[in-house]
Amino acid sequence: MLTSALPGSGLVTTRMRQIGVIMLAVLLLAVATIAAVLVIGDPLRIAATLGTHRGVLIGALLVVVVVGLVWCLQIVLANLAQTTKERLEGAKRYLALALAAVMVIAVAVPFGRGVQSLWALQGLFGSTSVFGGDGEGLAEGPDPWADTPRLNIMLLGQDAGADRTGTRPDTIMVASIDTKTGQTALFSIPRNLENVEFPEGTVAAEEFPDGFDYYGKNENLINAVWAWAEENKDLFPGDPEPGLTATRWAVEETLGISTDYYAMVNLKGFEDLVNALGGVDLVVERRIPIGGGASEVEGYIEPGEQKLDGYHALWYARSREGSDDFNRMCRQQRIVRAVSEEADPTSLALSIPRLVTATEENIQTDIPVGNVDAFVELALRIKDGGFTSYPITQDVTFSGNPDWEYLEEWTDASIKDSMKNDPPESVEGETEPGSTEPAETGAPPEEDTATTEEPTAEATTTEEETTTEESTTEEESSSATTSAPTEEATPTDAPEIEQDPLKSCLPGAEG
Numbered sequence: 396m397l398t399s400a401l402p403g404s405g406l407v408t409t410r411m412r413q414i415g416v417i418m419l420a421v422l423l424l425a426v427a428t429i430a431a432v433l434v435i436g437d438p439l440r441i442a443a444t445l446g447t448h449r450g451v452l453i454g455a456l457l458v459v460v461v462v463g464l465v466w467c468l469q470i471v472l473a474n475l476a477q478t479t480k481e482r483l484e485g486a487k488r489y490l491a492l493a494l495a496a497v498m499v500i501a502v503a504v505p506f507g508r509g510v511q512s513l514w515a516l517q518g519l520f521g522s523t524s525v526f527g528g529d530g531e532g533l534a535e536g537p538d539p540w541a542d543t544p545r546l547n548i549m550l551l552g553q554d555a556g557a558d559r560t561g562t563r564p565d566t567i568m569v570a571s572i573d574t575k576t577g578q579t580a581l582f583s584i585p586r587n588l589e590n591v592e593f594p595e596g597t598v599a600a601e602e603f604p605d606g607f608d609y610y611g612k613n614e615n616l617i618n619a620v621w622a623w624a625e626e627n628k629d630l631f632p633g634d635p636e637p638g639l640t641a642t643r644w645a646v647e648e649t650l651g652i653s654t655d656y657y658a659m660v661n662l663k664g665f666e667d668l669v670n671a672l673g674g675v676d677l678v679v680e681r682r683i684p685i686g687g688g689a690s691e692v693e694g695y696i697e698p699g700e701q702k703l704d705g706y707h708a709l710w711y712a713r714s715r716e717g718s719d720d721f722n723r724m725c726r727q728q729r730i731v732r733a734v735s736e737e738a739d740p741t742s743l744a745l746s747i748p749r750l751v752t753a754t755e756e757n758i759q760t761d762i763p764v765g766n767v768d769a770f771v772e773l774a775l776r777i778k779d780g781g782f783t784s785y786p787i788t789q790d791v792t793f794s795g796n797p798d799w800e801y802l803e804e805w806t807d808a809s810i811k812d813s814m815k816n817d818p819p820e821s822v823e824g825e826t827e828p829g830s831t832e833p834a835e836t837g838a839p840p841e842e843d844t845a846t847t848e849e850p851t852a853e854a855t856t857t858e859e860e861t862t863t864e865e866s867t868t869e870e871e872s873s874s875a876t877t878s879a880p881t882e883e884a885t886p887t888d889a890p891e892i893e894q895d896p897l898k899s900c901l902p903g904a905e906g
Contacts, residue, residue: 405473463506577780651803664757666705671749687716
């Protein structure tokens with residue numbers, strides 16, 4: 396028993412005393428080294444930095460395999476030596492051997508999990524489907540971001556389901572990061588932003604000098620730019636991903652900033668990522684329908700404190716039934732920030748194999764694999780600095796007739812605003828007076844039909860009334876804001892930045 400916890404201790408009282416002493420000395424040296432790292436250095440940053448180098452991971456994998464085998468072997472040796480020393484016979488000998496076998500399994504399991512995680516990580520950092528681009532542009536020295544004061548990363552959520560016409564990014568965000576403090580302005584661009592413009596000199600700008608108008612009235616949305624580019628690949632000779640390129644141009648021209656990198660996740664991948672993390676805690680602000688639109692409502696995410704699995708977290712972010720795109724955009728911002736709050740080092744470490752699988756199958760970036768350690772350092776700074784949300788709502792500019800000049804000024808003002816704020820409070824929420832008791836969300840409909848009953852006639856009527864009421868409200872808002880922004884928002888006046896942009900989807904908000 397003792398030698399399972401302290402390698403070598405079971406050999407010290409046998410004829411293999413020297414081997415036991417050496418093993419105990421090595422163990423003591425390893426413990427002292429780890430203690431020194433914990434006291435002097437930053438173990439999280441050291442582990443994160445070293446853990447992003449494939450060569451280091453392969454070396455660590457070999458070390459773990461050797462240490463695990465030696466650890467298990469010395470348990471067997473201690474058993475045999477002590478059995479001989481004590482002259483155990485018959486049932487006692489077999490009982491001691493069985494105990495040794497149990498101890499070997501107890502030691503082998505965590506070592507096996509470590510080998511599995513290291514193998515998965517080294518494979519991920521060799522994946523060309525996840526990481527791409529070149530490794531130029533970062534500073535030499537201890538701080539790779541010293542020459543890059545601000546970094547802009549475009550974040551796309553892609554939904555290419557069977558019920559969709561072509562591939563269209565359902566979620567479009569940009570994270571503008573101050574690389575020194577980690578303070579991040581998280582912009583959300585509505586999918587129904589119309590007649591977007593493109594940077595001068597691009598083929599898209601030449602095709603649409605007055606703004607994107609390829610699909611006709613009410614269909615010339617920013618999320619349709621991808622489909623147009625894929626349908627006209629001849630305009631993008633040599634470009635393997637014209638849809639991504641054109642969408643990037645539209646996003647950059649809309650916000651008036653350049654994007655340095657992109658990350659694109661399939662919506663199924665978001666579900667897998669949340670499941671790999673063990674779910675996300677969230678106080679749901681109101682009853683959120685699962686399904687709707689062209690299909691039937693198959694169930695609801697109930698209000699109150701919830702532990703959302705991937706399926707329900709995805710529906711919380713994507714549900715349109717009984718709400719408009721701007722409330723949906725609010726929920727997307729909230730769930731992204733909530734997941735980032737849940738992703739602590741312990742949960743990440745315990746979920747490595749599942750996270751790697753979800754990443755390899757569903758995520759694509761142009762982050763160079765050689766720069767991953769720099770991005771890990773940046774991620775730690777972002778976790779300290781926090782996100783501030785800046786969704787482009789109708790209060791900012793009318794999506795049907797956007798004021799592009801004002802949008803650029805608003806983006807610049809929002810970035811400056813994010814630098815003045817303290818780290819934002821948690822968006823996971825607190826239970827408000829009058830909210831419902833916590834309720835189980837249940838399994839996905841296809842897995843457990845009992846938990847996703849069809850809505851009653853009363854519930855269906857309520858949903859239809861809500862949808863009609865909110866559609867009317869949105870139309871009134873649209874007509875009232877066609878000339879947005881107001882006269883106060885002139886180039887000489889600083890745009891007004893809303894300080895509570897997520898209020899429509901926080902607990903206590905009227906829905």
